[in-house]
Amino acid sequence: MxxxxxxxxxxxxxxxxxxxxxxxxxxxxxxxxxxxxxxxxxxxxxxxxxxxxxxxxxxxxxxxxxxxxxxxxxxxxxxxxxxxxxxxxxxxxxxxxxxxxxxxxxxxxxxxPDGITAEQAAGAMLRGMTAHMLFAHVRSLQPGDTVLLHAAAGGLGLVLLQWAKSLGARVIGTVGSRAKADLALSHGLDRAVLYREEDFVAAAKDFTQGAGVHYAIDGIGGETLLRTLEAVRAYGMAASVGQVAGAVAPLDPALLGPSRSIALARPGVMRFMSDAQRYREGAAATLAHLSAGMKIxxxxxxxxxxxxxxxxxxxxxxxxxxxxxxx
CATH class of the missing domain: 3.90.180.10 (Medium-chain alcohol dehydrogenases, catalytic domain)
Incomplete structure (x- = not known):
C-alpha cells in the first residue's frame, strides 16, 4: 500500500x-x-x-x-x-x-459487529457518546425520571429519546411540525410539543403534574435555555449541549437557586471523548444500543x-x- x-x-x-x-x-x-x-x-x-x-x-x-x-x-x-x-x-x-x-x-x-451498517454507525457514534455522557456521567438517569428534549425529531434528539426510554424514563420533546411530532412519537416520545403553537414550559409542567421535569437537555441555547430552566423541578438538572439559536450568555446563579434549587451542566462530548477509557465505554454502550435495536x-x-x-x-x-x- x-x-x-x-x-x-x-x-x-x-x-x-x-x-x-x-x-x-x-x-x-x-x-x-x-x-x-x-x-x-x-x-x-x-x-x-x-x-x-x-x-x-x-x-x-x-x-x-x-x-x-x-x-x-x-x-x-x-x-x-x-x-x-x-x-x-x-x-x-x-x-x-x-x-x-x-x-x-x-x-x-x-x-x-455484523448487523450494524456503516450508515447506522456514522449516524450514531457521536450522538451515542453524547447520550452515554448525559445519562451515565452528567446525571444518572433513573426509571421513572421525566426528561425534556428539544428538537426531539433531530438526529441527536431521536437517539437521546430512545436511550432515555430504554432506561425507563418518560420523555416530553419539542418539535417544529406535525410531521416531526409523528416521527418522534413513533420512536417512543410520550408527549410532543409543537413549540410554535404551544408553550413548552407549560406543557412540561402539565406533563409532570406541576412539578417540572427531572432532567432537561437543551441544544438550542439563547433565550430558549433561560426558558428551559423554568421547566425543571427543584433539585433537577438542565444540561446545555449546544447553541443552535445563539451563544449561551453568562447566567446569574440566582436563576438556579436557591428558590429554584436546580443544577445547570455545560458538558462537552469532545472533552468527554478525550479520555481513552470514557471513549471506549461510550463506544461500547453505543454499539450495544444499536445491537439491541436502537433505530437510526x-x-x-x-x-x-x-x-x-x-x-x-x-x-x-x-x-x-x-x-x-x-x-
Missing part, C-alpha cells in the same frame, strides 16, 4: 457554508499506531458548523471538517495488532472526517462535494434524523 490521493472538504478560513472547499490531497501511509480507513459514510453534526464558524476554534487552519465516520480499514501502521485490513470500523471525535479516506489513531477505531433514521444522504448544502440544511432546521455524506 502506497500513498493515496483523496478528496477532502476543508476550510481555509472561518465563515459561512461557502467557506467549505473541496480539495484533493495526498494521504501518506499510516504512521505507527495508526490505520487508514476508506470511508463509506460520514456523519454531519452541529459541532462541524461550530468548527466552521470558529465558535469552537480548531487548532490550526486550513482544516478538514467532520468528527465521525465509518468504513473499512485498508492499511495498518506499525504496532497495530488488534485491527486487520478489511475490517469494518467506525469512530468519533477526531476532526478530519470529510474525506474519502483518512488516517486515524488505532485507539479511536472500533470494530463494527437517515434523513438525508448527500455526496462529499455537497457538504456546504448539508451545512445549510442543518442550520435551517430542514433535516430530520441523521444527515450523512457519502464519500
Amino acid at each position: 502506497s500513498k493515496s490521493l483523496v478528496q477532502q472538504v476543508a476550510i481555509h478560513a472561518c465563515g459561512d457554508a461557502s467557506a467549505l472547499r473541496v480539495q484533493q490531497a495526498e494521504l501518506p501511509l499510516p504512521g505507527p499506531g495508526e490505520v487508514r480507513v476508506r470511508q463509506s459514510a460520514v456523519g454531519v453534526n452541529f459541532v462541524d458548523i461550530y468548527h466552521r464558524t470558529g465558535l469552537y476554534p480548531l487548532p490550526a487552519l486550513p482544516a478538514v471538517l467532520g468528527v465521525e465516520g465509518a468504513g473499512v480499514i485498508e492499511a495498518i501502521g506499525a504496532g497495530v495488532e488488534a485491527l486487520t485490513v478489511g475490517q469494518r470500523v467506525a469512530y468519533a471525535g477526531v476532526v478530519g472526517a470529510y474525506a474519502t479516506a483518512r488516517n486515524l489513531p488505532a485507539q479511536r477505531v472500533v470494530a463494527l 433514521m437517515i434523513g438525508k444522504e448527500l455526496t462529499l462535494a455537497q457538504a456546504a448544502q448539508a451545512h445549510r440544511m442543518l442550520e435551517a432546521g430542514e433535516t430530520t434524523g441523521s444527515l450523512l455524506l457519502r464519500p
Whole structure:
C-alpha cells in the first residue's frame, strides 16, 4: 500500500457554508499506531458548523471538517495488532472526517459487529457518546425520571429519546411540525410539543403534574435555555449541549437557586471523548444500543462535494434524523 490521493472538504478560513472547499490531497501511509480507513459514510453534526464558524476554534487552519465516520480499514501502521485490513470500523471525535479516506489513531477505531451498517454507525457514534455522557456521567438517569428534549425529531434528539426510554424514563420533546411530532412519537416520545403553537414550559409542567421535569437537555441555547430552566423541578438538572439559536450568555446563579434549587451542566462530548477509557465505554454502550435495536433514521444522504448544502440544511432546521455524506 502506497500513498493515496483523496478528496477532502476543508476550510481555509472561518465563515459561512461557502467557506467549505473541496480539495484533493495526498494521504501518506499510516504512521505507527495508526490505520487508514476508506470511508463509506460520514456523519454531519452541529459541532462541524461550530468548527466552521470558529465558535469552537480548531487548532490550526486550513482544516478538514467532520468528527465521525465509518468504513473499512485498508492499511495498518506499525504496532497495530488488534485491527486487520478489511475490517469494518467506525469512530468519533477526531476532526478530519470529510474525506474519502483518512488516517486515524488505532485507539479511536472500533470494530463494527455484523448487523450494524456503516450508515447506522456514522449516524450514531457521536450522538451515542453524547447520550452515554448525559445519562451515565452528567446525571444518572433513573426509571421513572421525566426528561425534556428539544428538537426531539433531530438526529441527536431521536437517539437521546430512545436511550432515555430504554432506561425507563418518560420523555416530553419539542418539535417544529406535525410531521416531526409523528416521527418522534413513533420512536417512543410520550408527549410532543409543537413549540410554535404551544408553550413548552407549560406543557412540561402539565406533563409532570406541576412539578417540572427531572432532567432537561437543551441544544438550542439563547433565550430558549433561560426558558428551559423554568421547566425543571427543584433539585433537577438542565444540561446545555449546544447553541443552535445563539451563544449561551453568562447566567446569574440566582436563576438556579436557591428558590429554584436546580443544577445547570455545560458538558462537552469532545472533552468527554478525550479520555481513552470514557471513549471506549461510550463506544461500547453505543454499539450495544444499536445491537439491541436502537433505530437510526437517515434523513438525508448527500455526496462529499455537497457538504456546504448539508451545512445549510442543518442550520435551517430542514433535516430530520441523521444527515450523512457519502464519500
